[in-house]
Amino acid sequence: MNDLTQSTLAQPKVVGQRTPRIDGEFKLTGRAGYTGELSVEGMLYGYPVAASIAHGTLERLELDEALAMPGVVDIFHHANFPRLHRSPNSMGHGDQVSEVRLPFEDERIYYHGQYVALVVAESFAQARAAAQRVVARYRQETGAISSLLDGAHDSHTEGELLEDSGTTRGDPEAAFAGAAVQIDAVYHIAAESHLQMEMHATLAEWRDDGSRLVVHESSQGVFYQRNAMARIFDLAQENIEVISHYIGSGFGNKLFMWPHAVAAAGAARELGRPLKLVLPRAQDMTGGGNRPASRQRLRLGADRDGRLNAVIHDSTTETSLVDRYVDACGSATPSFYACDNLAVSQRILALNHGTPCPMRAPGEVSGIFALETAMDELAVALAMDPVELRLRNYAHEDPESGLPWSSKQLDKCLHSAAERFGWAQRDPGIGAMRDGDEIIGYGMAACTWFAGRQPCQARVELRADGTLFAACGTQDIGTGTYTIVAQTVAELTGVAVADIEVKLGETSLPTGPLSGGSMATATTLPAVAAAVRDALSALKEVATGHGGVFAGVDADSLTVAEGALSDGERSHSFAEVLEAMRLSSVNGQGSSAPGEEKKQYSFRSFGAHFVEVRVDPSISRVRVARVVSSMDIGRAINPPTARNQVEGGIVMGIGMGLFEKLDYDPRDARLINANVADYIVPVHADIPEIDVELLDYPDFKFNEFGARGVGEIGLTGIAPAISNALYHATGKRYRDLPVTIEALLADHASG
Amino acid sequence: MMDDSVHSPTRRGTPAPTLNVNFTLNQQPISLEVAPNAVLLDVLREQLGLGGTKKGCDHGQCGACTVHVDGQAMNACLRLAVMCEGQHVTTVEGLAREGELHPVQQSFLACDAFQCGYCTPGQMMSATALLNDARIGSDDAAVKEAMSGNICRCGAYKNILTAIQQARATLADDATRRAGEGTP
Ligand code: FES
Ligand code: FES
Numbered sequence: 001m002n003d004l005t006q007s008t009l010a011q012p013k014v015v016g017q018r019t020p021r022i023d024g025e026f027k028l029t030g031r032a033g034y035t036g037e038l039s040v041e042g043m044l045y046g047y048p049v050a051a052s053i054a055h056g057t058l059e060r061l062e063l064d065e066a067l068a069m070p071g072v073v074d075i076f077h078h079a080n081f082p083r084l085h086r087s088p089n090s091m092g093h094g095d096q097v098s099e100v101r102l103p104f105e106d107e108r109i110y111y112h113g114q115y116v117a118l119v120v121a122e123s124f125a126q127a128r129a130a131a132q133r134v135v136a137r138y139r140q141e142t143g144a145i146s147s148l149l150d151g152a153h154d155s156h157t158e159g160e161l162l163e164d165s166g167t168t169r170g171d172p173e174a175a176f177a178g179a180a181v182q183i184d185a186v187y188h189i190a191a192e193s194h195l196q197m198e199m200h201a202t203l204a205e206w207r208d209d210g211s212r213l214v215v216h217e218s219s220q221g222v223f224y225q226r227n228a229m230a231r232i233f234d235l236a237q238e239n240i241e242v243i244s245h246y247i248g249s250g251f252g253n254k255l256f257m258w259p260h261a262v263a264a265a266g267a268a269r270e271l272g273r274p275l276k277l278v279l280p281r282a283q284d285m286t287g288g289g290n291r292p293a294s295r296q297r298l299r300l301g302a303d304r305d306g307r308l309n310a311v312i313h314d315s316t317t318e319t320s321l322v323d324r325y326v327d328a329c330g331s332a333t334p335s336f337y338a339c340d341n342l343a344v345s346q347r348i349l350a351l352n353h354g355t356p357c358p359m360r361a362p363g364e365v366s367g368i369f370a371l372e373t374a375m376d377e378l379a380v381a382l383a384m385d386p387v388e389l390r391l392r393n394y395a396h397e398d399p400e401s402g403l404p405w406s407s408k409q410l411d412k413c414l415h416s417a418a419e420r421f422g423w424a425q426r427d428p429g430i431g432a433m434r435d436g437d438e439i440i441g442y443g444m445a446a447c448t449w450f451a452g453r454q455p456c457q458a459r460v461e462l463r464a465d466g467t468l469f470a471a472c473g474t475q476d477i478g479t480g481t482y483t484i485v486a487q488t489v490a491e492l493t494g495v496a497v498a499d500i501e502v503k504l505g506e507t508s509l510p511t512g513p514l515s516g517g518s519m520a521t522a523t524t525l526p527a528v529a530a531a532v533r534d535a536l537s538a539l540k541e542v543a544t545g546h547g548g549v550f551a552g553v554d555a556d557s558l559t560v561a562e563g564a565l566s567d568g569e570r571s572h573s574f575a576e577v578l579e580a581m582r583l584s585s586v587n588g589q590g591s592s593a594p595g596e597e598k599k600q601y602s603f604r605s606f607g608a609h610f611v612e613v614r615v616d617p618s619i620s621r622v623r624v625a626r627v628v629s630s631m632d633i634g635r636a637i638n639p640p641t642a643r644n645q646v647e648g649g650i651v652m653g654i655g656m657g658l659f660e661k662l663d664y665d666p667r668d669a670r671l672i673n674a675n676v677a678d679y680i681v682p683v684h685a686d687i688p689e690i691d692v693e694l695l696d697y698p699d700f701k702f703n704e705f706g707a708r709g710v711g712e713i714g715l716t717g718i719a720p721a722i723s724n725a726l727y728h729a730t731g732k733r734y735r736d737l738p739v740t741i742e743a744l745l746a747d748h749a750s751g
Numbered sequence: 752m753m754d755d756s757v758h759s760p761t762r763r764g765t766p767a768p769t770l771n772v773n774f775t776l777n778q779q780p781i782s783l784e785v786a787p788n789a790v791l792l793d794v795l796r797e798q799l800g801l802g803g804t805k806k807g808c809d810h811g812q813c814g815a816c817t818v819h820v821d822g823q824a825m826n827a828c829l830r831l832a833v834m835c836e837g838q839h840v841t842t843v844e845g846l847a848r849e850g851e852l853h854p855v856q857q858s859f860l861a862c863d864a865f866q867c868g869y870c871t872p873g874q875m876m877s878a879t880a881l882l883n884d885a886r887i888g889s890d891d892a893a894v895k896e897a898m899s900g901n902i903c904r905c906g907a908y909k910n911i912l913t914a915i916q917q918a919r920a921t922l923a924d925d926a927t928r929r930a931g932e933g934t935p
Pocket of ligand 2: 249864868870903905907
């Protein structure tokens, strides 16, 4: 039998196989402890009071009545909250936060929902009741900017141009001017809410006379929060622990800490008692992150054969008045299609919103909507099949870097999904396909997401009771990280997944990556594998040493299989090896980081979505009836959970296409629909037939597991596939998202 | 809040008044002192330490807090605890019996019908209620309609539907087997 540890994982037994989630039973029985349901002895509850205006000054707080309510312990605000420090807010130094302004830092009101006070009481109900009795008096000012899409900012020169965020190759303006066929269009996408089901939550506890801080946070990045808190509270990093075992998902708004966590920890320190703060949904939506609205102008120039010779992509996105967030819409564009002349630019407009932050496939999902809708417009202008147009402009290497792709199977995605969808049966005529009263529209789009890795460390123990333990300070936000770590350990040791314990989500563990950017899998597994190999070499050393079960045998000659070491004749389980030496366990450390491969190859996942919409013109109703997708993501470590990610991305894409819009009042920039009923997301009844195929082309140039990551890509490309299908059904080009029933009605009435 | 005209008398130092409520929770009788305005969801999560029932909105809009009250699926965030007097309340913690997962839990696990797991208790409580509700059809469209009060932002809807239909088949098989065992 081959030594598993030496294998290239070319023929894995556990990796790549369907494996039920190891945390599944905890989640399904209610025993998984999400932050908001944890409690500790003596715990207090915090409930923020949020500004009811978006632009002005807090003049006065009237607190007497609230302070007199049962159970109220204290109320913090600008005048009495401790003076803290800001975080340097550096991605490179790992202390990035979502909003750099500290809570209660000044009395300016920059956005609706900004915290003006924190009520602390003995129970949640008491804190909430008292927060409702806090009276805040404001001096509201006119001139609030409510949205990039308010009509007053719809020009190419609004906002601040970010010189270092653009890229140019060739002479795009000249090439566009001279192109035989030109597309020049503007696309608008409304701001969206992450609306992760579990609101932001913090449980802060100071220990050892206030010298140590333990924070439970629903977080996609415990190390970033620890590092930022160390700076904010002026503590050594090792005196802060941040813990996040179960996360009710995040989609990007739990990557970096928000001010509520600082408010909770600050108040807990002042009061000398632990404090739990769960944001109410409305505050989670006003101040807990959003995908900023975008305005994009896309210019495509092509020859009569459909070959692109100019792509110019100019984007403007929103940021807040208290931080600078850049949603880089054009970041996928330079690598998408072969084209010698290209320019991408990025602007930001600061306005009266809570600070935007990354939301699933940040930037690229918006940019791909514009690019892939424009490509459909070009196909129509050329009377060419949109699939053929994409193949004609296929980038066989990365046109931006000039590097070869590590592995790119977009052509196979396009062919396979088109075949399964029945694209060949499409009648390209507008409204030409009908079923009873319904018009059927077919649309498609290609999609992509970059593949990246971060540095990572991990630890593995082989224990005398026969179990194994693996630890890494990354998180499982629902993507299945717990399970793929266990699969990795199982693969390399031959021990059953059931006998492997995995611990994630603590800063006391080896440093792990953010759960974001589809990078966690490719980042974490190589470090875990290195730790397994290190532990196995420690075990072999023990086994072959004096008194060991293989004393005198060459350690390198021992092979590993089924949780045992073997010299070819005899085999001893890990437990026996340890038992013989009276050892409780051996330990292995591992680390990994991106390396030379980035200089040799370009790494991206690609895919294709084909969508059928059905439009009932009599009631202006549109439904997505069918989605057929093929994804090239390298290897799926756990196929059902990987497919679940893509399907979830598709669902979110339907929301982006048809429903989701944060509605800011144009008069005063207040968020009108800060609740789960008025901010519309897809529910069961909206879900079409979904057929996702994961191509199996492991990307071994990226890492030994061949995985590139899968969290974002399913979302990219769905909205343009829907809008392109709507064009096919109605002949109307929908360049603004979401395509609401109101937009359809307006077009129907005027058409 | 601005211009909040609601006024209440100063009560600093006065103990919060409570009421006694008696009901059956996961088949165990319990007797509790709760504030008159205490919401069932908060009592479960904060007072009783039963965190399986989730809070996603506190407004009856998301379904994460779904429990059974006398066999009916209800939003625990929309019920005062005192309203449960004499009733039977079941939470996700009461679904498994004697350590064995309920068929709905088993099918959710087998079908990977969740991701983050936060909406999942609510989804399963709605699912178990609808599988017992003769008014709701067994076809996919009827199930999707009936489940539409339970949002899954992770978007695991396809697998949730598959899991519910699989559990329906399991429960029907079990019923057939029990009926078979009953005949001589
Ligand atoms: S928490 Fe009850 S419905 Fe959302
Ligand atoms: S599994 Fe995350 S919200 Fe449903």
